[in-house]
Amino acid sequence: MSLAWSSRWVTLFVVFLLVVPAQAVARTFAPVxxxxxxxxxxxxxxxxxxxxFQVELTRGSTVLALSSSLIWPHExxxxxxxxxxxxxxLTKPGPARLRFLNAQGKELAKQEVEVTPRVLPVEHIALDRQMSTLRAVPDPRKDKEAQQIWRIYQxxxxxxLWATGRFELPVTGIPYSASFGDERVYDYSDGTTASDYHRGTDFAAPVGTPVYAPAAGLVVLAAERMLTGNTVVIEHAPGLYSDYFHLSKLEVKLGDRVKAGDLLGLSGKTGLVTGPHLHWELRYQGVPVDALDLVTEGLLDTERVNTLISSIERKRG
Ligand SMILES: [Zn+2]
Structure with a gap:
């Protein structure tokens, strides 16, 4: 092989190294x-x-969740x-598989995980004729409003990314009256029943109780709706929204920027209710999630995550 010929290959190889981007090192973490x-x-x-990266949670051939990463600006x-x-x-507890994929769908890392069990207490809710009709009878306005809020969630x-860290409670000094994930049986006035589960956390707030933003965000809905009454929806992070239902008065409007502690409205008993309360709900890409986790653990807690990563890096040496 002549020197000129081999040096051409060396040049080509160097060009190849320059052109092909370095494969990002996949250092990943997910809880077990x-x-x-x-x-x-x-x-x-x-x-x-x-x-x-993308992360995919599967059980057998069923995809339980699929999400894309977002860049988290932080110190x-x-x-x-x-x-x-x-x-x-309602996902059954047991083993599942988690895969980290790069933008091209190539597997960067995988791990076996366990879906933890959840205890779901059953609660019976008796609805009078008016509330039975409101819940059970189809209405084009309900459909339209459901489509509108679903578009927001999606x-x-x-x-x-408006908020990180711990969320505050939206009301102060008010006891809970129903938990996230409670199984519900609605007893209609005609003797029939319907089952569902509770997608939020309820507070036994008397009418007129101030309701505050639990964290910074953007008001993406502030309107009167058939089932949820006077309603506020706030965007906190890409795909993450919190809802405030059954308010008696709205104190924000569409497009308002809010910070933690800002007044959103007053609690009430509008929409489908059996008494005054605040229903607080959190959704990620449409999936209802427990808002109280963000009160206790916080969202993207820099200190918590840095400690975790430092300990993993130390173990790697
Ligand atoms: Zn509720």
Whole structure:
């Protein structure tokens, strides 16, 4: 092989190295057990660049959840991308498989995880004739409003990360009256029943109780609706929305930016209710998740995640 010929190959090889982007190092973390009806956070990190990834949770051939990462701007030695995994609260406990994929769908890492069991207490709710009609009888307005709120839940504005850290409760000093995930049997006035589960947390708030934003966000809905009464929906992060139902008065309007502690409205008993209360709900890509997790654990808690990553890096040596 002549020197000129081989040097041409060396040149080509060097050009190849320059052109083909370096494969992002897949340093990933996911908890070994994942909670149904919760905002499970999984991370990938690098000290060079933000790793872009998709994460897929499967059981057999069923995809339980599929999410894309978002870049999380924060003060940290690492460049951390995060994805939220939320799947239905009624998912049966047991083993499942988690896969991290790059933008081209190539597997970066995988791990076996356990879906934790959830205890779902059963609650009977007796509805009078008016409320039975409101819940059970089809109405085009209900359909239209359901489609509208579903469109909001499905909207993922990649750059709209308004809030991180711990959420506050939307009311102060008010006891809970129903938990997230409670199994519900509605007893209609004609003797028939319907089963469902509770998608939010209820507070036994008397009419007129101030309701505050639990964290920063953008008001994406402030309107009167048939089933949920006077309603506020806030976007907190890409795909993450909180809802406030049955209000007596709205104190914000569409497009308002809010910070934690801002007044959203006054609690009430509008829409489908059996008495005054505040219904607080959190959705990620449409999946209802337990809002109280964000009060106790917080959303993208920088300190918690940095401690976790530092301990993993130390173990790697
Ligand atoms: Zn409720």
């Amino acid at each position: 057990s994942l909670k149904p009806g919760a905002l499970n956070e999984v991370y990938a990190w690098d000290d060079q660049e933000f790793p872009v 940290s030695p690492w460049k951390i991308s995060v994805a939220f995994l939320a799947f239905d609260v 909207t993922l504005n990649k750059t709209n």
